[in-house]
Amino acid sequence: GAVVSQHPSWVICKSGTSVKIECRSLDFQATTMFWYRQFPKQSLMLMATSNEGSKATYEQGVEKDKFLINHASLTLSTLTVTSAHPEDSSFYICSARRTESTDTQYFGPGTRLTVL
Amino acid sequence: LAKTTQPISMDSYEGQEVNITCSHNNIATNDYITWYQQFPSQGPRFIIQGYKTKVTNEVASLFIPADRKSSTLSLPRVSLSDTAVYYCLVRGSGTYKYIFGTGTRLKVLA
Numbered sequence: 001g002a003v004v005s006q007h008p009s010w011v012i013c014k015s016g017t018s019v020k021i022e023c024r025s026l027d028f029q030a031t032t033m034f035w036y037r038q039f040p041k042q043s044l045m046l047m048a049t050s051n052e053g054s055k056a057t058y059e060q061g062v063e064k065d066k067f068l069i070n071h072a073s074l075t076l077s078t079l080t081v082t083s084a085h086p087e088d089s090s091f092y093i094c095s096a097r098r099t100e101s102t103d104t105q106y107f108g109p110g111t112r113l114t115v116l
Numbered sequence: 117l118a119k120t121t122q123p124i125s126m127d128s129y130e131g132q133e134v135n136i137t138c139s140h141n142n143i144a145t146n147d148y149i150t151w152y153q154q155f156p157s158q159g160p161r162f163i164i165q166g167y168k169t170k171v172t173n174e175v176a177s178l179f180i181p182a183d184r185k186s187s188t189l190s191l192p193r194v195s196l197s198d199t200a201v202y203y204c205l206v207r208g209s210g211t212y213k214y215i216f217g218t219g220t221r222l223k224v225l226a
Contacts, residue, residue: 002162004159034214036216043203043216043217043218043219044160044203045216046214046215049212057212059213093159093160095160103147103150103165104148104162104165105162105205105214106162107152107159107160107161107162108159109159110158110159
């Protein structure tokens, strides 16, 4: 199998607070993990690429100081949305690519973030 | 810059074959093309992946022409539970960046 979990599945927070989302590959090691954001009825947009033990690579327009990514182990990456605002409300989805694989990404179930 | 295009939506009846095409110019020459299925409020689920020609698994087939500027996902005999959004995923030429297609909303009717 290739199972990826995310926690929490949904979160509601007040504006100005920080929220941490965890992404875990449960039955395989993932050198690379990806973080995507999806707005209603839109496609997934890549936010950043996270490699174990090194700094994440952020896509253009994604603030690295606002979306902190840590990939501390081969099975865990975290995304922290700092000082969240209502416009950060979205569906955040992570994916993991097997260490030994060339290309296949396996996705987590997503985290629904609502900022009040 | 790589760009992908898919039909916005498609309707089909149960039992029919459905073909969804993704146009993708300027993609990496040595990377796979991958298709995913997504239900509302869920993460994308892997369907099939290919590099060129034809690939078939237990749920779908994938056709990729020699120029790799498009790919076609074929779902044989769809059922109501296949109603979902289908995405192609490619990587742009000369970049590590993965790009999702615009997505095709498939509605299967009884």
